């Protein structure tokens with residue numbers, strides 16, 4: 001893996017691309033022909049201001065710049081560690097080199113964050129099948145991501161609510177001191193306000209927590225009626241998948257400074 005210093009040098013290295021075309025066999029022949037004026041276009045290769053383009057995509061010679069670009073579009077900034085095909089698509093949008101697909105696969109295999117995410121996804125057990133949702137925000141899953149560094153507002157965990165129908169997710173910042181009624185209040189303010197009351201909730205929490213949560217939620221609706229809801233004391237993997245994305249997103253945003 002490259003160091004930040006090396007990456008910085010490589011960004012400036014875009015200017016050095018022009019030399020790279022001469023030095024590496026991938027583009028040498030085409031580049032020479034085009035520079036000699038053998039035609040404005042050879043096999044949809046085009047020369048512009050000394051840079052080589054193939055079908056309007058910038059050609060990248062075989063230098064460490066290739067690895068830098070793959071890494072940048074897979075894990076840099078807000079890239080969020082998307083899988084192989086998405087990373088390839090993002091690169092192919094702008095760049096071209098013959099081994100692009102192969103290089104992406106190689107790098108993702110080496111990506112530590114993706115490895116961890118993969119291990120967690122394989123945590124499957126014997127679950128009873130969950131009802132198949134047929135309308136948004138009626139069947140949700142609720143999970144808690146613990147052990148995060150405390151923010152300035154004293155939040156140190158995230159309640160992740162995923163609509164099992166649309167896969168849309170809400171992230172509610174919580175604090176360890178929040179009990180079931182607090183979480184219910186939060187759920188009411190943030191989710192019910194925008195959507196509807198859920199019919200089923202899948203959660204990794206115990207029965208005591210969930211029944212208290214449910215009572216508080218209904219109390220907030222201003223009714224004494226208590227329709228029963230199905231609480232599944234398990235997880236369907238839905239929130240876990242979102243949690244991995246959340247983890248990746250937070251990690252890429254926060255970087256070195258955990259106080260951010």
Ligand SMILES: [Zn+2]
Nearest residue numbers: 081111113114
């Ligand atoms: Zn990754």
